[in-house]
Structures are given as structure tokens and as C-alpha cells.
Amino acid sequence: MPAALLLQREDATVTIIHSKTKNPEELIRQADIILSAAGQPNLVRGSWIKPGAIVTNVGFSLDKDPNAPFGFRVVGDICYEEVCKVASAITPAPSGPFLLISLAMLLSNNLTSAKRIHNFM
Template sequence: GFHPLNIGKLSMKGHEPLFMPCTPKGCVVLLERSGVELRGKNAVVVGRSNIVGMPAALMLMKKDCTVTVVHSRTKDPQRIVREADVIIAAAGSAHMIKKNWVKRGAAIIDVGTNSVPDASKKTGYRLTGDVDFEECSKVAGKITPVPGGVGPMT
């Protein structure tokens, strides 16, 4: 899915790549199968990696979303994310997205997998996402957990 020819075709109107990168494709399929209407929605992708962020942004554009990519150099990311109907978080920053970043009813796909210290665990750490699940689930319309969300699905 990451061959330059495939990514090039993904970015071109009227062309489909031979293979789609699995995690971004899984995110879009999950949104659609969950009943999230994508056409005309404001989508924010948090993270601009070649593996998830950029392909996810391109796939959402092909679904007629208005897409904004937020990254480490974005000024006032909270304001931008707060306007989103759809959020795909793939920044690699534990609990970066807080409740006050999320518009009520937004659909959130958390792709982040971060290890955070946890002395109560045998390993000494636990996995968590880029989204503060406990807080954001109070305002989100739909949200995926970490672990147990996108990882097993893709």
C-alpha cells in the first residue's frame, strides 16, 4: 500500500491505488460501517505520517470530507480539532486530545498506541491512545478505545 505509485494514485482524482494502506482504510471503513456520514463533513487528521496521517487525509477527501491536517507545528490545534465532525488521531502523543478539544457528537478514531508508565502493571507500563478516552467519550458521538479499537480491526 505504500509504494509511491499507490500513494500517487491515492492522491489523484479518478484513480484508485492497487492497494490501500490498511490502517487508514480500516479507519474509513469503520466510520462508514458505524453509520457516520462523511460527505460534506469537517474531518481533522491529527498527525501527518506517511503510514497513517497523510493516507487517511487523502482517503477522507475522496469521501468528500473537508480535511484539515493538524501536526506538531500547527498553531492552535485545539481550535481546529474542536470544529471537526470526524477526528482521526494518529500523532503518537498520549492523551493529547482532551474533552475540551472535541465537538459534541463528533466521531473519533484513535489510532495512537503509546506506552505510559504504570507501576501496577507487571510490564511497568500500559498502552493508551492519543485521545483521553474516559473524558472524550462523554462528548463524542462515537469513539474507539486503545487498546481494543483500531489495532485488532486492522
């Protein structure tokens, strides 16, 4: 939600899609910038993306994988293999050090946003 508020402050038109939204793919196809944080593996498919859109994959989940070192692997909300063929820019699924850095930066940015909104800075 803080990302949506920051974008609105810059006069962006923001649409928030959640699990109860009907036909999310139709709304996503209209977007120039997509931030996904659903926590559902490979939810957003390549056919949902407007050519040239910018896609940020924040959400992730753990998928059972007996071949992975700990019996699972980290999977993003975005089906990277499909979306990278359509989007002009895309972040990879969070993994390894990127996952830890992403989470740390996300928390830091959320805290900074909350402080700014409530004039604590």
C-alpha cells in the first residue's frame, strides 16, 4: 500500500488488484507499471502484460522442490519466462542475496514512507 500512496502523490493513476478482483488480467493489461506482491507463484502471465510495461516482482512464495537444496525454491508472482518477452524491464524472482536485500529495502522504504506521512522526519 505505501507504494500506491507514493505513486498517487506523484499524480499516478493507481489500481489495486486483490484476490477478489474480477478479471485482473484485463486491468493488468492496461498498466504501464506493475508491482506484484500477491505471494502466489507465477500468478501474472505474459499474456496479461502490455508490451513495453515495467514489471516489479515483489511477491514470492516457497514452492516444494525435492531437487532444491532445502526441499523448496523461491518462486515469484510473475511468470518470469513469459513476462520477460513482453515487458521492457522486469525484476527477477527474488532469490539468494537479492531476496534478503529486497526484503530489507522494502521494509526500510515502508518505514521511511510511514515516517514521511506522519511527519516523523
